[in-house]
Amino acid sequence: MTKDSSPTQLTHFDQQGQAHMVDVAAKQDTHRTAIACGVIRMKAETLAIITEGTAKKGDVLGIARIAAIMAAKRTSDLIPLCHPLALTRVHVDFSITTETNTIQCQAQVETVGKTGVEMEALTAVQVGLLTIYDMCKAVDRGMVMSDIRVLEKHGGKSGDWVSLIDQQDHN
Template sequence: MNKLTHFDKNGNAVMVDVSQKNETERIATACSSISLSKETLECIKNNQIGKGDVLGVARVAGIMAAKKTSDLIPMCHPLMLTSCNIDYEIDEINSNIKILATVKIVGKTGVEMEALTAASVCALTIYDMCKAIDKKMVIENTFLLNKTGGKSGEFNFFE
């Protein structure tokens, strides 16, 4: 098992020193999903939610969250992201929206937390915009799908 790097020799929490790392392109994609009623999904698809374009607003919220990850997660480095994309897969049969957040950087540390934060906040925004008509929505299956770059190399959840 790898040594945890967010603790010093005395067990105190620390921000990892990345000053000696090489800058490389790093990409991470995270997933989250939200299950909702068929009626709510139809309202989202037909832009009939009173608060506006649910998926558009959630996309902007996810991008904003990725940029603010270091304000939310204590040991994350503030990063100058080069890209953040939010995509959706709508599953009408199971009444589910899958969120895919992909974040890129050329830097000294990875963007896994930024991708996870983007996907999570995107799901939370969908919930917030639809809660007046569907309080039984369930946010689930939030995980790192894949990542490239850095010392640890590639990771693919399904391998």
Template sequence: MALTHIDKQGQASMVDVSEKVQSQRQAVAQGRVCMKQETLELIANHGHKKGDVIQVARIAGIQAAKKTSDLIPLCHPLMLSKVSVDFELNTESSCVEITALCKLTGQTGVEMEALTAVSVAALTLFDMCKAVDPGMTIEGIQVVEKQGGKTGHWRKQ
């Protein structure tokens, strides 16, 4: 995660991380898209006329993680070593649960990349299904775990 620095003139700039020690860093983010039961069944049965909604959203999430520094001002461009975006169809809550994991060896964390992956995967699901279910909601996008760097291992309680 890039930290923002405000100089004496009040100008924002990227934080210089060149003095930070490289370490293995990893972040996990989650979120969900809630919808009508019929929409969830359409996704589960691969019945959407636009194709496999989950696979399109997975690729979109991975691609978004790789482009995070193009989307978020002052965010450092990172050489990610792993990005995974996984989905669970929760019939009880009628939601698609999204989990993204981003990993690298570097001088700054990957929380923003994991959050961006979940966000864009959720937006892709919404975009592909909005014609059949315009009332969907995107909820709970958050970092749930991170490892590496000065903070070490952190997990949301």
């Protein structure tokens, strides 16, 4: 990999096209943050079970929050070329929209280090949503997870990035 890599260059491949873990030794430690989100859509009855706290397996969103935090911490065990990171913060929120029978999961992950935390935030969101599915699949196997994406990232050499899609949605 060259030092001056463009954003379109795939950094996880060497000059021979072999997969490798990116060398971050020369990079400076900076405070890095990423925010990701995703949605799970379900039947109104399923959402009612979650919001009323009557799921047979327990507090669905409480358990999904813990699962999301644990997943962020274990991302490098799941994604082969991810660096193991010492996370300084993982914050997970769920918001319920009864009109669309959806729950949105949003994760903010932070570290002080040489590489970003986008993968950790995305992993937290996906595992949080998977946990909701797992806990409620007995009553609703048709739940759909979608729109998993990075909303923003801050820190590092490339600086700040905010999703233009979400900026357009809010204007």
